[in-house]
């Protein structure tokens with residue numbers, strides 16, 4: 755299996771490190787030909803407006819939408835969760851998303867109280883809590899039918915999954931704990 759990490763902006767290197775630590779073949783995706791070779795994709799944390807703008811500039815916006823809508827397994831973390839949202843609240847004016855996950859996401863949702871925080875979070879499917887790092891993080895405001903909530907913080911879903919699409923509001927790539935990536939990879943059909 756070949757996992758791509760969308761490498762337009764954000765913490766790409768951290769995701770590549772976690773994936774290769776798990777023994778997975780992982781590579782950067784910056785153009786359509788690289789996307790075409792992927793069996794699964796990671797949308798990293800960073801700045802969703804920048805990632806979307808860059809994707810538009812390199813002609814990846816529409817190919818990403820098409821692949822995701824066709825069932826490409828995707829892990830989106832923080833900005834990646836924003837990008838996966840079918841509906842976005844508090845986006846920048848005209849900010850596009852890729853969609854693919856039937857959720858409403860509120861961008862920078864935790865930002866009004868504290869910009870960044872860390873907490874130990876129980877995640878469905880994992881035996882022990884995950885040390886979750888939230889950085890200007892979104893939360894999920896509403897989930898559509900069939901979307902499973904894996905974790906909540908401040909009363910809002912912060913990890914959700916539907917089929918092979920998993921999104922977290924936090925950054926499982928920054929603390930080197932590979933369990934969220936493993937959970938994602940378990941959902942990728944082989």
Ligand SMILES: NC(=O)CC[C@H](N)C(=O)O
Nearest residue numbers: 799800801802832833889
């Ligand atoms: N750490 C992050 O990925 C922050 C996400 C950022 N607030 C956004 O809207 O894209």
